[in-house]
Amino acid sequence: MALTIWVDDWQMQCCGDTFRPGDAVSWQLLEVDPGDYADIVGSDRAAEIDFREEHHGPGEEQPLTPLRVVDVTEVHCRYGVPSGSTAEVLRPVPGSTELVPVVEADGWAKARPHTMFAGYLVTAERPAAG
Template sequence: MTLRIWVDDWQMQCCGEGFAPGDVVSWALLEVDPEDYADILGSEPAAEVDFREEHHGQEEGRAPTSMEVVSVVEVHCRYEVPPGATDKVNYPFRARPCWYRSRRRTGGRRAGRMSASRATW
């Protein structure tokens, strides 16, 4: 079975271990609401995300799932304050995100900055 897992860059950069295709990882997986990713990915690709990786508190009581990484697709998008907003909070820019398949090690404290990534198992 192949799953699509959303992996937030900040989770991996904070205290995650880097991963690449062929690695075996053990993560706590939480169900997702596709609407949470629609602004970044678009509605159709967001509906393809099966789970998200979590290791900062919300995963309590869930056993980690071990799986082999088949491929990694990084997603980069710009964030900006929407025109006319008064709260000055950055949101995903509604332009098309940039996707590319990564063959290098992704995530971890020593990784370069990426906006977000999703990994396919």
């Protein structure tokens, strides 16, 4: 069964290892609320996210999960201050997502006009028991 995993750009940049489709990886996975990703990737894609990969904070004590990477997609979006917000905090702008299939994830992405790199959507499978 394929899993969809969110990998934050900053976590990869800090201490992630480069990976590509076909690679075997071992990641700490935390279950997510897909709604937390709707502004970044859109509601439909957010509903597909099963886990997020974690290097820091809650979940560090989770055991590593062996996986085989099937597909990697960069996620880029615009950021702005939400309408009516009193705080100057930038948030993803819904509907601004650009998904870019890639052959390698190293935490860094080629700049795209009017958007910022946010992370990766990774499709992966658990290895068959045996």
